[in-house]
Amino acid sequence: MSPSTSALILVSAVLLLSSATTSAFNVTLILEKYPDYTEFNNLLSKTGVADEINRRNTITILALSNGRFGDISSKKEDVQKRIISTHVVLDYYDVAKLKQYNTSKGPLTTLCQTYGQAKQQQGFLNVVVKDSEVFLSSAVKGASMDSKVESSVASQPYNISILSISSPIIAPGIDGALSPASAKQPNAAAPAGSEGPAVAEGPKQEEAAAGPEGEGTSAADGSSELSPNANSAAVKQAMSGFGLIAAVASLVAGF
Template sequence: MSHSSGFSSTTTTAAFILISAVLLLSSTTTSAFNVTLILEKYPDYTEFNNLLSRTGVADEINRRQTITVLALSNGRLGEISGKTEDVQKRILSNHVVLDYFDVAKLKANKETESPLTTLFQSSGQAKQQQGFLNVVVKDGEVVLGSAVKGAPMDSKVESSVASQPYNISILSISRPIIAPGIDGAFSPASATAPNASAPAAEGPAAAESPEVITAAGPEAEGTTPADGGSDPPSPNSAAVNQVASGVLVGLIAAVASSFVAGF
């Protein structure tokens, strides 16, 4: 009877630890945010939010740990609305930067000259510089544009919509950023010809050689801040998840061994 009671107690304790470990493991591997739920709080971005969900870009965003979304308020989707769903997905993916940026960081980070890497670049469909964005700061304003040669720099960062440092930042921009040739209608190279004589004054990059700012570079996956680690690391980063997973798997194995020995 004594042996039976001890076995029951050991089994109960082992089961409790095992269940707790599994639940903890699940919590460390879930997304750090849900962009759809965040944008639902802001009625001015309903159209943009719906389009992210319809094209599946929202799901791709939620699988990341560090991201910046360049959002368009209602009525500013422009020609994106008339595109096919596949093209809409490409364009929207180009509005997702694989790193964390708020307005202050964009204005302050003037150290590097590599373009910002977007979600579209990671898709493998981008050609030439279609998957990158250039950023310039002029007269206190942050302006963005496609990194494709000859593309206009005419989308201004207007404000911060929401942020969860250092996981997700949602910034409002004045107009869509559409890389030449991203719809497959023509190649980026041929798209530069009509822009060769475009007014230089409208593109801050051509006017006064403004400073170009960016994340860690085209090869970066956006899992760490771009300023060399000056920002606190994300508690939900992939590295933390990997370590936690290893520890918990070991714990589960130990509990299982203890359970078998007790049995």
């Protein structure tokens, strides 16, 4: 065997090994075997989530059968991608493993969390096991827990697991309508008897608040306002000025 032939065989072997290690599965080909998940498979490909799944070695997909998408199909494609990516868990879970899930481990991390756009736990899922049944929901506070894990569609331990769920998991505000929890809503009056969270003061505010007694503070319109202590000092200073004038006038009158 010539040196060039040996080198070619070696390069081909390396490329095959590299391909095998970087792509442990092809989710599109797997789901093509299950006609009940055609719509879900198409949505994975349309949004590009399928390609992101195939670049990973360990994944769990929470699949929706045809007709269970609700109004997802009517949303913008970037919103569809965020929703579908929350149905992709970054670890291997089959039904048995989820039934033994300990909530003290915290929520499940989804592909959506890797985009850097998730807010208020939108990239995580909560797990609740009740009467040997597994329910999933967004980890966002107030999200409904009405999606049930029904069965295993396909698996390739411990690389990919595809589970069928009863309804889509849509995190509140995943369409971009959710305001940050710390944001102050305009004209929102606090309930009677309740106190809102403390708001950190900026450096300038803290400096003004901690300034020496008698100094003025700057008003919002740029004008200068005097604090009560400053007003008192100004009055005293004015009174002492008037006293000095009166004394000089009395002295002059004596002459």
